Amino acid sequence: xxxxxxxxxxxxxxxxxxxxxxxxxxxxxxxxxxxxxxxxxxxxxxxxxxxxxxxxxxxxxxxxxxxxxxxxxxxxxxxxxxxxxxxxxxxxxxxxxxxxxxxxx
Amino acid sequence: xxxxxxxxxxxxxxxxxxxxxxxxxxxxxxxxxxxxxxxxxxxxxxxxxxxxxxxxxxxxxxxxxxxxxxxxxxxxxxxxxxxxxxxxxxxxxxxxxxxxxxxxxxxxxxxxxxxxxxxxxxxxxxxxxxxxxxxxxxxxxxxxxxxxxxxxxxxxxxxxxxxxxxxxxxxxxxxxxxxxxxxxxxxxxxxxxxxxxxxxxxxxxxxxxxxxxxxxxxxxxxxxxxxxx
Numbered sequence: 001x002x003x004x005x006x007x008x009x010x011x012x013x014x015x016x017x018x019x020x021x022x023x024x025x026x027x028x029x030x031x032x033x034x035x036x037x038x039x040x041x042x043x044x045x046x047x048x049x050x051x052x053x054x055x056x057x058x059x060x061x062x063x064x065x066x067x068x069x070x071x072x073x074x075x076x077x078x079x080x081x082x083x084x085x086x087x088x089x090x091x092x093x094x095x096x097x098x099x100x101x102x103x104x105x
Numbered sequence: 106x107x108x109x110x111x112x113x114x115x116x117x118x119x120x121x122x123x124x125x126x127x128x129x130x131x132x133x134x135x136x137x138x139x140x141x142x143x144x145x146x147x148x149x150x151x152x153x154x155x156x157x158x159x160x161x162x163x164x165x166x167x168x169x170x171x172x173x174x175x176x177x178x179x180x181x182x183x184x185x186x187x188x189x190x191x192x193x194x195x196x197x198x199x200x201x202x203x204x205x206x207x208x209x210x211x212x213x214x215x216x217x218x219x220x221x222x223x224x225x226x227x228x229x230x231x232x233x234x235x236x237x238x239x240x241x242x243x244x245x246x247x248x249x250x251x252x253x254x255x256x257x258x259x260x261x262x263x264x265x266x267x268x269x270x271x272x273x274x275x276x277x278x279x280x281x282x283x284x285x286x287x288x289x290x291x292x293x294x295x296x297x298x299x300x301x302x303x304x305x306x307x308x309x310x311x312x313x314x315x316x317x318x319x320x321x322x323x324x325x326x327x328x329x330x331x332x333x334x
Binding site for chain 1: 132147164183190199270272281288296308
């Protein structure tokens with residue numbers, strides 16, 4: 001529990017520093033377009049890695065694919081493409097993933 | 106005085122539609138935070154103090170998958186790099202606020218940047234507008250996080266499939282961004298790198314950090330190639 005609070009404190013400070021540093025010290029400086037693009041692509045890389053880590057589950061030293069997670073993610077992906085609404089797409093994905101888990105159990 | 110009132114009204118009206126979208130993410134964050142064993146107080150405190158959807162959702166996602174606090178911190182620093190861009194772009198528009206810039210800077214993130222920068226472009230510097238917009242988003246984020254955490258605390262995660270919410274939330278966050286080729290290349294490279302790391306070292310905690318550093322290089326390569334073509 002103490003670890004969570006310590007981490008919250010560190011995340012608060014580091015996030016605020018990134019904000020104030022931009023406003024106070026980066027103003028008027030020309031940043032290379034490549035660096036700008038790199039910064040913008042970082043969240044895409046991290047989010048993709050997080051999805052992969054949840055789909056591939058280590059089991060006895062080997063990797064197994066979690067079908068409920070995979071099918072739930074694909075369903076949410078299709079749903080958000082069609083209905084373009086975040087929360088309903090997440091709910092659809094969770095319900096389908098839950099159904100797959102129920103059918104496989 | 107009328108100008109102040111008009112700015113406040115405009116800020117609230119323009120922020121409201123996005124505030125609902127932010128609230129949807131806040132609800133998800135609240136549920137996910139309880140899944141990562143955060144108490145109700147810690148879940149809400151994180152929203153009060155950090156106020157960053159990307160950092161908070163990724164942090165609880167990583168913690169739930171067993172990552173260490175050090176790797177969560179490193180990944181959040183990577184995610185926060187884009188705040189430098191936002192802050193630099195907003196600095197001129199916030200300059201009249203003088204010492205209040207320290208407070209307004211807390212609101213520098215994706216959505217306030219979008220509204221703030223387009224307002225500054227049309228009407229020039231307007232710290233009050235930025236403060237109103239960031240304030241509306243902050244309230245939406247805190248209230249929705251609290252509701253999400255309350256729901257997460259009440260429900261049995263396995264029974265309701267809430268444990269599936271992590272990857273599915275990330276998928277729903279990722280898909281709308283996949284429009285340009287460099288972004289798609291980044292996501293594909295990230296998938297290949299992450300699968301490779303997990304294949305050779307199942308369950309290791311460096312996958313996310315290393316993927317976060319390396320995958321954007323693929324997008325960057327494609328972007329530069331298209332510019333040079």
